[in-house]
Amino acid sequence: MLSLSSLHAMSWPTLALDGPPASVGSVLLLTAAVVVVSCLIIRRRRLHTDGQSCEEKTSPETSTSRKRPKTRARSLRPSNSDCGEQGPAPRPSSKRANAQANHESGTSGDEGLRMGKRLKQVYDAFLVLDVEATCVEGSDFAYPNEIIEWPVCLLRWKDANVKGKTRELEIVAEFRSFVRPTWRPQLSEFCQALTGITQEQVDSASTFPEVLQDFRKFLEEHELLDEAGHRLARFCFCSDGPYDIRDFVVKQCFISKIPVPAWLSGDVMDVRRVVGEWHDANTAAAVERRQVNVGAFPLPRRMTFPIPRQLHALGLEPFVGRQHSGIDDTRNICRLVIELARRGWRLEPNTAINPNRRWPWMGKRGKVLEEYYS
Template sequence: MSSFNAAVMYGSLARSQLAIVPLAALALVAVLFILWRRLAGSRSCEGQTSTDRHQYQSGLKARTDTPLPSTPATHSDASLDRPKLPCILEDDMIKLPKQPYDVFLVLDVEGTCVQGSGFDYPNEIIEWPVCLLRWKDKNSRGKARVLEVVDEFRSFVRPTWRPQLSPFCTTLTGITQEQVDAAPTFPQVLQEFRTFLEKNKLIDHCGQRLVRFCFCTDGPYDIRDFVVKQCFISKIPVPVWLTWDVMDVRRVVGEWHDFTTASAECRQVGAFPLPRRVVLSIPRQLHALGLEPFEGRQHSGIDDTRNICRLVVELARRGWKLQPNTSINPNRRWPWMGKRGKVLEEYYS
């Protein structure tokens, strides 16, 4: 072979070897990328952005506290029909949403009832219990997680349309005829409660709000139904401060439970299993949040109120944003409503 041909062959070989180098580098990069994707896939909870993680329903942002001991699911359908929600990172446990309200008034009224009556019955309020919650640690940016009970108000109420309690009502609520006979009427109780609000600097003497406060109830019924009915029977307008902001705690616990059970696919976050379509009574809500059982007597207004407080305090501790979710129509009417506060007896003779 001539020296010229040898040089040409050597040059071609060198060029081919040089061409292999970038190809080998690309292959190495591809292998490393595949390995990285597999590793990231096994830790998908850690690869999400804070923007994508926590948007849930109407702009609510949820974050959890330190994880509770996990409980194995006892209902095979507990996770069916759940929205596919993103996972929660460990570093989010110290990030809290801005809490727009300063005070929460937890209310659970008891009303007159007869066996078999539904929510359309003209109930009269016979117990008005309220617990007042304030933040202990709210900072200048409005972030907080610790709520505490700072005051309570409780009064029995004397009914006027049907002043005699049914045996069913007494058995259900534990409220006796003697207690309501000695109690003030509803307009008098409202005046006493307004004094309670003024004492705690929530409203001024004109009824104007001084701080942002929100009523909290178990279900939407207490103010939306019971108060509106009672004000009609008592022939008084619904106080404006009772129609501002109301949070249905039962609904919030349900939203929190849906969120956390869906997120449990990525990491256990303390959501206890519940059967589908179950009515979230106060004891079941306490169970869903991993709290101790109901304390006191169920359907006692003050005991119900104190246990609802435990739910609100725990939701705050877990970093859930607390805000209204229930609208109130003070002019709502039922078929039994006549003129000027009269209950049409043909409906309940």
């Protein structure tokens, strides 16, 4: 065993060629530092080498080939249209599920691109209604309007297959009657110019309760209602905007002192809203598939737009007839509903009706408070 004196006698390395001998502690610190630096250098070289080897193992060709099966698998997801269009179908969001699943977004005029798939629709028939009512210049929807024209078109499916799936609607019957107002029988010049309805036409017409009874017979003849007023088929009222039944019918029933019939107080399909939703979803789908949506009218989201613009948005011919004529408006709304069905859109109600709704001018027992409109 070495003694302490022999250790002192040994020669130790120095920190500098011309400096004094280093102590044992300094030498140990230097040695440890050298070891740590060496380890870091070695580790860095290994990481650099591994990185190069990983890049070589995942070259662009190899990486692409490995990821292609997943991409190809997604592209083979079946499309929701039956027109044979190429490319993956976009996955629907909650608000666009109806459109993404049930319609075809092409609007270039090609019959194949515009045709949607057959659907099992909820309703057997649709009653398209667009009433005309009394008005004065400057009045709004709070005015106590009285119905002066009651036009309805009945739509039914004509191509249901054995599974009940369909997409073709047609007009099978029409009902039209002018209505004589009772609160203010005299039509304003503004109202006559707007609607094209003359004073003579309403003077010789039946009152609203009488027209409603005639219309109920029409529904019975077409096997939509029984004699007790119960529904024999699933039918839905449709209108351009929510106003016809939600506002005009409820007001008129109050003025006529009759309850809103149960078969008329169900939820309604606002066609204007449906066309807007179709356009929104259609445009989004076209962007996702990087297709040019030629022919669709550039409608802002949630915008209220009249029947002529709705027809243009769906690539249909211009408005036929006279605008604000109830029967002409109704027939053109039918064209919209028929086209939406043809494109594979599910037709369902979207507007709730409150038969007990009240306006400030409503008094008791159907009385209109004259102080509001003296």
